[in-house]
Amino acid sequence: MDKLFDLSTLFCLISSISFTLIFLYSATVFYLENEKKAAFRSLVIGLLLPIPYFIAWYYNFNILALILLVDIILTGLLFIYPFKTSKAICDEIPLSKIDERNVMFSRNELVIGSENYNDYYTQYPEKEELDNAFRKEAGLCSKNSLFNHTFAFAAAHASFFTVGQFKKAVDGKVNPSRTETDSEKISSFLKTWGKKLGALDIGFCELKDYHLYSHKGRGDEYGNEIHNTHSHAIAFTVEMNEEMVQAAPQASIVMESAQQYLDSGRIAIQIAEFLRHLGYSARAHIDGNYQVVCPLVARDAGLGEIGRMGLLITPKQGPRVRLGVVTTEFPLKTKDRKKLNYMLDFCLNCKKCADVCPSKSISSDAPKMIDGVKRWQINSESCFTYWCKAGTDCGRCMATCPYSHPDNLLHNAIRFGIKHSPLFRRIAAPLDDFFYGRKPKSKKLPEWIN
Ligand code: SF4
Ligand code: SF4
Structure with missing residues (x-):
């Protein structure tokens, strides 16, 4: 004793x-x-x-x-103690393909009175009034918007302009003299090279039908049916800078988003060209020129889960990432995806993004049946209307998500607890509120932007 x-x-x-x-x-x-x-x-x-x-x-x-x-x-x-969360919180597979013409960016590009405009609202008359709400606002990166910032908006424009120049490079000629190589070798090379190019995490999956949009919604190919015969996909994340995100919804967020669309676009194009050079057809999916729904591909490639705010939430940077995808005929080495159900279980109770959203576009409820599939869905019309008012892509939800904290020992210890213990998941969100506040104020713009 x-x-x-x-x-x-x-x-x-x-x-x-x-x-x-x-x-x-x-x-x-x-x-x-x-x-x-x-x-x-x-x-x-x-x-x-x-x-x-x-x-x-x-x-x-x-x-x-x-x-x-x-x-x-x-x-x-x-x-x-590693209790398992056995019940599936969300369904995984959409019952039908998503039509890119329904995405807010596509609707924003419709010119009033044009043939595409008239066709779209003849098919979806209920959406015209909803969309008129965002058309009444100042618009993204506009002078009359709430968070107008001359330099930051010009910088965002410059990045979007540059990524726009990449559009023709998404696809190209395939080298007729094919290099025979084994799947394991090329997959391992791509994982390391992708990270050297600037990707944070990179994964592979088989390309499924539901990964593809049904029709193009942007650019010259508007309304074309999407045909993509590739068998595999490479998905990767690039990190959004914490300081730039923390000032959301001020102008730094759109500047950072544009920069990461550019970086992910550049990496995707390099990887696609690499595969074509080896003799395998490949296509990069970049801002404004997608054939795939990136979050679905990235989730199936094992990079995270699609959480309450409708974005991919990664285990270490949460939603504070942008995505890039390359599809290819090369049979990449894929692994069975480990479902990260604990992340969705955390989302069930956290609800912080729903509380901070300035347009109340994020639901506080449990996932619901939407088009035959149990999932969360944000109100994309009210979210986009707020973007047009703010002049930025807002990102308040991204900035306050407890998963968005920096990748360091302290936050990784919390992530470890969330991963392993349902009990810890219940107290981790209140703990985050205790230290950071339930509705934290946005930080000041970085000094060099101010
Ligand atoms: S803020 Fe909370 S509820 Fe929202 S996505 Fe992040 S973890 Fe999930
Ligand atoms: S981006 Fe802003 S408006 Fe849109 S869901 Fe997130 S917090 Fe709400």
Whole structure:
């Protein structure tokens, strides 16, 4: 018994030192993130929490030491015990293909009175009034918008302009002299090279029918049926800069989105040309010139899950990414996708994006049956109308998602807890609220933009 008491008091000494160090570290991380309130709270906890442990050790208070030891072991076990979330939260496979003409970007490009405009609203008369709402607003990157910023909007324009120049390079001639190579070799090369080109994560999957849009909704091919005979897809993410995202919905967000559309477009074109040079047909899917629904491909390639806000949520950067896709006839080495059901389980309770959305476009409810499939769906009309008012692509949901925090030890420890323990998932969102606030204010624009 004496030994147990000795062990407990020693454990209390180690715990008090560890708690102090952990919360000092958290306070430093918060401070560097410019989260002064969170840093202060962490500091206070770091000073108060170790007190009972210190007392138990200092006064050799054996019973208290034993209680604290048992308490911490039980709590630790509960928070790392890997209970499985067995029930499927969302359905995976859409019952029909998505028509790109229904996407808001396509509807925004319709010229009033044009043949395409008239055809579209004859087919969907109920959408005309909804779309007139965004047409009344100033528009994306417009001078009269809420967050007009001359330089930032010009920079966003420059990036969109540059990615627009890539459009002709998405497809091209295939080298008639094919290099025979095995799937494993090329897949492993692409994974490493893709990251060297600037991708954050990269995955492969078989290309399914539901990955493809049914019809083109943008550009010269508007209304054309999409035929893509490729068998495989490469999907990758590129990271959106945290500082630029945190100021959302101000102008830095559209500047950063445009930059990452450009970066992902450039990487996709390089990868597609690489495959064609080896003798395999390949097509890059880039901003304004897609044949595929990128989040569905990226999810099936194992890069994340589609969460409450309708974007791909990745395990380490959450929705703070942009996507790129290449489709090809090359039979890439694919793996069975591991469903990340724990991420959707976290979404069920978190709801932070729904609370912060300025246009109330994100539902707080559980996933519902939509076109025969259980899933979340945002109100894309009200979201896009807000974009046209703000002049930016808003991104408030992306900025406040607890998964969007930086990739460091502190946030990865929280992600570990969320992944492994349903109990931890229930308290992780309130914890995030405690440190960052339930509806955190957007940060100031980075100084160099101001
Ligand atoms: S903010 Fe919360 S509910 Fe919304 S997508 Fe992120 S994790 Fe899910
Ligand atoms: S981008 Fe903005 S308006 Fe659209 S869903 Fe997210 S928070 Fe809401």
